[in-house]
Amino acid sequence: MGGQLSEILTPYRGQRGALIPVLQKVQGELGYLPEEAMSEIAYFLGLPRSEIYGVASFYAQFRFERQGEHTVRVCQGTACYVQGGKRILEAVEDELHLAPGKTITDDYKFSVEKVACFGSCALAPVMVMDKTVYGKMTPAKARQILSQY
Numbered sequence: 272m273g274g275q276l277s278e279i280l281t282p283y284r285g286q287r288g289a290l291i292p293v294l295q296k297v298q299g300e301l302g303y304l305p306e307e308a309m310s311e312i313a314y315f316l317g318l319p320r321s322e323i324y325g326v327a328s329f330y331a332q333f334r335f336e337r338q339g340e341h342t343v344r345v346c347q348g349t350a351c352y353v354q355g356g357k358r359i360l361e362a363v364e365d366e367l368h369l370a371p372g373k374t375i376t377d378d379y380k381f382s383v384e385k386v387a388c389f390g391s392c393a394l395a396p397v398m399v400m401d402k403t404v405y406g407k408m409t410p411a412k413a414r415q416i417l418s419q420y
């Protein structure tokens with residue numbers, strides 16, 4: 272076996288202790304950790320896949336799904352929820368034509384995530400576009416912000 276990652280992985284062959292830097296490199300290359308990549312890592316390091324998943328899912332930095340070019344995070348924490356956070360999320364999903372259960376647009380332009388609290392509750396409801404925080408959101412404002420990207 273020698274897939275597209277063999278260039279990255281070959282120097283680490285058999286080095287079980289290098290799992291985290293290897294995961295970082297692979298994610299740096301692919302943007303996320305797809306299943307095939309996990310199998311290749313398992314093969315090169317000589318570790319069971321279950322162990323690799325266990326370690327990778329422990330760290331928030333690792334992602335198992337491809338991300339959109341832009342990430343829209345909509346807060347569903349208590350303060351935001353009572354101020355209409357759910358309606359903001361619905362407006363975002365509708366504006367991006369996201370099918371139920373999907374978190375990424377078909378063109379991979381946007382990923383949508385629900386977040387428990389951004390720690391900016393005074394601005395509720397909150398939406399974060401990449402790194403920009405937008406507070407006091409309304410569904411109309413959410414649609415308008417999305418249309419700028």
Ligand code: FES
Binds near residue numbers: 348388390393
């Ligand atoms: S609950 Fe939304 S920022 Fe805290």
